[in-house]
Amino acid sequence: MAEMATARQLGMAVCHDCHILVDWPVLAAGERAHCPRCGAHIHQRKPNSIRRTWALVVASCILYVPANLLPITITSSLGDVQADTIISGIIYFIKSGSFLIAMVIFVASVLVPLMKLLILSGLLLSIRFKSAWRPKERTRLYRLTEVVGRWSMVDIYVVTILVALVKLGALANIDAGPAAGYFAAVVVITMFAARSFDPRLIWDTIEEKHD
Amino acid sequence: MTDEKSDTRSAESAPRAEIRSGRSFSVVWVVPIVALLIGGWLTFKALSEQGPVITITFETAEGLEAGKTKLKSKDVEVGLVTRIEMNEDLSGVIVTAEMNKAAESFMREKTQFWVVRARVAAGEVSGLGTLFSGAYIGCNPSKDGKDTRQFKGLEKPPVITAGIPGNHFVLKSATLGSLDIGSPVYYRGIKVGQVVEYNFDERAEAVNVRVFIHAPYHEKIRQNTRFWNAGGVDFKLDTTGVTIDTQSLVSVLLGGVAFDLPDYLEPAEQAKENQTFRLYANREDIEQRSYTVQHYFLMYFDQNVRGLSSGAPVEIRGIRLGEVIDVKLEVNFDDVTARVAVLARIEPERIDTIIKDQVAENGDQQSAPTQEAMENLTQLIGKGLRAQLKSGNLLTGQLYVDLDFFPDAPPVKITQLRGYQVMPTLPAPFEQLAQRVNNILKQVEKMPLAEIGQDLHKAVNTLQTALEAAERMSNDVGQVAGEVSQMTDVVKQEVLPGLKTALDDFQSTMNSIEQTLGPDSAMNHTARNMMSEMAATIRTMRSLIDYVERNPQSVIFGKEKEQ
Numbered sequence: 001m002a003e004m005a006t007a008r009q010l011g012m013a014v015c016h017d018c019h020i021l022v023d024w025p026v027l028a029a030g031e032r033a034h035c036p037r038c039g040a041h042i043h044q045r046k047p048n049s050i051r052r053t054w055a056l057v058v059a060s061c062i063l064y065v066p067a068n069l070l071p072i073t074i075t076s077s078l079g080d081v082q083a084d085t086i087i088s089g090i091i092y093f094i095k096s097g098s099f100l101i102a103m104v105i106f107v108a109s110v111l112v113p114l115m116k117l118l119i120l121s122g123l124l125l126s127i128r129f130k131s132a133w134r135p136k137e138r139t140r141l142y143r144l145t146e147v148v149g150r151w152s153m154v155d156i157y158v159v160t161i162l163v164a165l166v167k168l169g170a171l172a173n174i175d176a177g178p179a180a181g182y183f184a185a186v187v188v189i190t191m192f193a194a195r196s197f198d199p200r201l202i203w204d205t206i207e208e209k210h211d
Numbered sequence: 212m213t214d215e216k217s218d219t220r221s222a223e224s225a226p227r228a229e230i231r232s233g234r235s236f237s238v239v240w241v242v243p244i245v246a247l248l249i250g251g252w253l254t255f256k257a258l259s260e261q262g263p264v265i266t267i268t269f270e271t272a273e274g275l276e277a278g279k280t281k282l283k284s285k286d287v288e289v290g291l292v293t294r295i296e297m298n299e300d301l302s303g304v305i306v307t308a309e310m311n312k313a314a315e316s317f318m319r320e321k322t323q324f325w326v327v328r329a330r331v332a333a334g335e336v337s338g339l340g341t342l343f344s345g346a347y348i349g350c351n352p353s354k355d356g357k358d359t360r361q362f363k364g365l366e367k368p369p370v371i372t373a374g375i376p377g378n379h380f381v382l383k384s385a386t387l388g389s390l391d392i393g394s395p396v397y398y399r400g401i402k403v404g405q406v407v408e409y410n411f412d413e414r415a416e417a418v419n420v421r422v423f424i425h426a427p428y429h430e431k432i433r434q435n436t437r438f439w440n441a442g443g444v445d446f447k448l449d450t451t452g453v454t455i456d457t458q459s460l461v462s463v464l465l466g467g468v469a470f471d472l473p474d475y476l477e478p479a480e481q482a483k484e485n486q487t488f489r490l491y492a493n494r495e496d497i498e499q500r501s502y503t504v505q506h507y508f509l510m511y512f513d514q515n516v517r518g519l520s521s522g523a524p525v526e527i528r529g530i531r532l533g534e535v536i537d538v539k540l541e542v543n544f545d546d547v548t549a550r551v552a553v554l555a556r557i558e559p560e561r562i563d564t565i566i567k568d569q570v571a572e573n574g575d576q577q578s579a580p581t582q583e584a585m586e587n588l589t590q591l592i593g594k595g596l597r598a599q600l601k602s603g604n605l606l607t608g609q610l611y612v613d614l615d616f617f618p619d620a621p622p623v624k625i626t627q628l629r630g631y632q633v634m635p636t637l638p639a640p641f642e643q644l645a646q647r648v649n650n651i652l653k654q655v656e657k658m659p660l661a662e663i664g665q666d667l668h669k670a671v672n673t674l675q676t677a678l679e680a681a682e683r684m685s686n687d688v689g690q691v692a693g694e695v696s697q698m699t700d701v702v703k704q705e706v707l708p709g710l711k712t713a714l715d716d717f718q719s720t721m722n723s724i725e726q727t728l729g730p731d732s733a734m735n736h737t738a739r740n741m742m743s744e745m746a747a748t749i750r751t752m753r754s755l756i757d758y759v760e761r762n763p764q765s766v767i768f769g770k771e772k773e774q
Contacts, residue, residue: 052239059243062250070253080345082279182249189242196239 006200006207013044046198050124056193057120060186064113067186071177073159078170083177086110086155109155109183116145116152116190120197130205142199149194152187156180262290262310267324267348269364272304274328274346282308282324284350289314292348306364308348320356325349325365367392369407376426377404380438380482382468384490387418388440389466396422397441397469403428406468420490422468433472434479437497438488441469449522449609454495473497507536508588509631510553510598510612514638515764519600519610525555527614533557535612549768554631555612588632595620597637645758649770651751658748663741670734677724684720 007014013024015035024044025033033042046052071083084092086109093102119141125131126138159180166174272295274280282290290310298305310318327349351369369392387409396404404424412419424432446455468490472478482488491497516538525533537554588596595618603611614634623635638646691713727734759766 048239055239055243059246062243062246065250066253185246189246 049198052196060189067182070179072179074175262312267362267364282348317352321353323351378429381487382420382490395467432482438470439491512551518608525612
């Protein structure tokens with residue numbers, strides 16, 4: 001590790017937009033560094049990364065509760081109105097034998113958001129307690145959350161498509177329940193949380209320890 | 212934190228800059244705060260909306276499903292079934308339901324619960340939607356009674372009347388008939404209400420039928436309104452012929468109740484909620500039994516009463532006054548006589564000018580008027596009021612009791628028997644005719660037919676002797692003539708005077724024969740009289756035979772009683 005030098009160690013920074021390597025100036029209070037080529041805002045680490053991520057993770061944790069407890073779809077068929085939460089929908093599919101669909105919904109709607117929240121919280125905690133535990137795996141976990149996060153939106157897409165398609169009046173009708181909004185918020189906020197997290201911080205702790 | 216602590220030392224830059232910490236509060240915290248607010252609000256809402264948990268017992272949980280079956284009041288969801296279990300003695304099920312917050316106010320004893328399933332009854336099809344959506348528990352909220360969480364579910368859906376303008380009334384009836392919950396109530400053919408409940412009144416041994424009349428028709432229910440059972444077809448065959456009465460096709464099939472005010476009654480005060488009325492058997496009854504004063508009397512008839520049944524009308528000059536209650540035969544074994552006792556009831560109120568005025572003064576109730584009516588009846592009998600049996604309908608042979616005045620009728624003693632006044636009777640007009648024929652026959656019977664026959668016989672014998680005498684005489688005449696021819700010459704001179712005497716004798720004999728048999732003779736006259744008498748006898752015999760043929764019983768009972 002010692003041979004590998006970070007940009008910061010070399011007093012440099014990279015522009016996020018045009019990826020030019022610049023010398024990191026000494027900034028006075030209230031001053032901000034800008035890219036000399038494209039003019040973008042340059043910082044060595046994402047500003048307020050930990051705090052922002054924490055805030056977003058907490059927010060999505062809170063929203064995750066109503067997203068799972070409230071009905072996501074309201075199906076009315078010949079006068080029979082049924083409100084389904086995500087879990088009751090999964091149970092319904094399991095009962096009716098559609099294990100594959102149940103699996104997809106379970107992974108996309110329950111497992112992935114939950115995993116994302118857990119991973120992000122874990123990462124944040126590990127940085128908070130300056131853990132040097134398996135930085136590589138942790139970075140991999142982070143990448144996983146970033147990649148997989150958007151797939152949680154599958155559920156929202158399914159709901160929106162169903163709502164749009166099944167409009168047969170009294171015969172059959174599907175409406176989005178209140179949970180749909182909360183769930184979408186959870187997905188979007190966790191995506192923002194993953195984005196606001198700076199994985200370099202994982203390695204910074206390692207560096208400090210080596211120092 | 213990393214930013215603040217970031218060490219900017221590097222090999223090239225000698226001067227160390229002091230970097231101040233950034234804003235301690237980041238805007239990004241607004242996101243979790245908003246989320247928290249939303250979460251908090253949701254939690255508060257969920258908690259505040261949580262209503263009471265209640266249990267309802269049913270006989271069966273058919274169609275109910277925990278977590279799915281809803282409780283609805285007026286089709287608004289008020290709760291959800293959360294658990295269904297058997298009760299301890301396995302005789303029913305206990306349904307646990309979570310109610311909405313709003314339902315808390317009507318979790319009272321009087322609130323009713325029942326399972327709504329598809330039902331085809333009482334003229335309507337209900338709950339068809341439940342065929343697809345499954346059953347739900349209906350709820351009729353009420354704010355009466357004590358606060359409770361344990362309810363007993365109804366097995367039949369009640370007719371919901373809470374909050375609907377109108378009034379309930381109770382009808383007392385001997386039988387339920389074809390009525391059922393939901394049976395319609397008609398007012399002049401308009402459906403204005405329905406049967407909401409019925410139960411058996413143990414003490415009164417009667418059925419109490421509760422009906423609900425919608426506004427504004429409940430104002431039509433007066434203290435003296437009469438309800439009758441309008442169910443089915445009322446088919447009646449009586450002295451007035453065939454009567455068919457129905458209210459509507461629905462009521463024909465499913466039964467129903469109708470009410471109206473009898474024509475002769477003035478609307479009284481409006482009836483109150485839950486007032487009790489009597490349920491009459493049919494429309495006719497409401498007119499008939501409305502007389503509060505009823506008077507009973509007995510009549511004795513000595514004739515055939517075939518065709519006189521209980522319910523037969525008692526009329527005075529064609530106006531119905533009452534009806535026959537009972538017809539019985541009374542046999543007296545001492546003198547082996549039988550008579551028919553007919554118990555009849557009249558409603559004196561039907562007689563407007565004679566009795567009713569006095570009745571009305573007495574308050575129109577069943578208090579004193581009986582005595583006065585009795586006196587009136589006594590007076591009327593004194594004036595010649597008599598009862599007769601008359602044929603009301605030639606086709607059916609029904610008889611009715613006709614009261615009329617016969618001023619010529621012999622006065623009778625006014626008697627009372629078994630507590631009833633006895634109304635004197637007269638035989639029917641036909642009966643009187645038969646009586647007359649009978650009298651003629653009696654006279655015929657008294658005629659000395661045997662003597663007449665003997666006399667006739669004697670007369671004929673006499674005639675025969677006379678004829679024989681005449682024949683002998685003519686023989687004598689022949690002989691005499693022979694002798695005469697033989698002895699003409701001799702006799703001519705000697706016998707001529709003798710012959711003359713003989714001829715004179717012959718002449719007188721012939722005269723006497725003529726006297727006996729001639730057209731003016733007494734015998735001839737007697738015989739002719741007898742012949743016409745015989746012809747008359749045969750005629751009356753023929754009518755007697757005709758009558759006896761039609762009324763064979765008269766042979767047994769005879770007509771001796773007739774004065």
